[in-house]
Amino acid sequence: MDARVGPGTVMTAAEEDALEDxxxxxxxxxxxxxxxxxxxxxxxxxxxxxxxxTPDKGPGRSWLEGFLGRHERISLRLARIYESKRVTSAEDERLHKFYDFWG
Structure with a gap:
């Protein structure tokens, strides 16, 4: 049963799953x-x-906490030094397309 207590989410389940990916x-x-x-x-x-x-400010900390609670595969982490493989993988064209939209 997928029933949850409380208000519904702003984004659909499909949108949240896509954002998680x-x-x-x-x-x-x-x-x-x-x-x-x-x-x-x-x-x-x-x-x-x-x-x-507020449309100009966007979601706040409580939305972020709720989103992270619904998506256990995602977690907040501190930045770390990237391995050389990650640095050189930036030449991948898929990454450029990805960050053109999301970056």
């Missing part, structure tokens, strides 16, 4: 910061749907 993919090379994430979510959700936050 994006974050996991980004984490393999250059992870997004929480500011990047909330800004992208603000842009995605400013399409006329009802949102509980």
């Amino acid at each position: 994006v974050l996991l993919y980004a984490g393999r090379n250059i992870p997004l910061t929480t500011a990047d994430l909330t800004e992208r979510v603000r842009q995605l959700c400013n399409d006329g749907r009802p949102i509980p936050w």
Whole structure:
């Protein structure tokens, strides 16, 4: 049973799952910061749907905590020095396309 107590989410389950995949993919090379994430979510959700936050400011800390709680594969981590493989993988054209949209 998928019933949950409390208000519904702003994004659909499919949108949240796609965002989770994006974050996991980004984490393999250059992870997004929480500011990047909330800004992208603000842009995605400013399409006329009802949102509980100020459209110009975007989601806050409570939204982020709820999102991370619903998606256990994602976690906040401190930045670390990248291995040489990650640095050289930036030449991959897929990464350029990915960060043109998300960066």
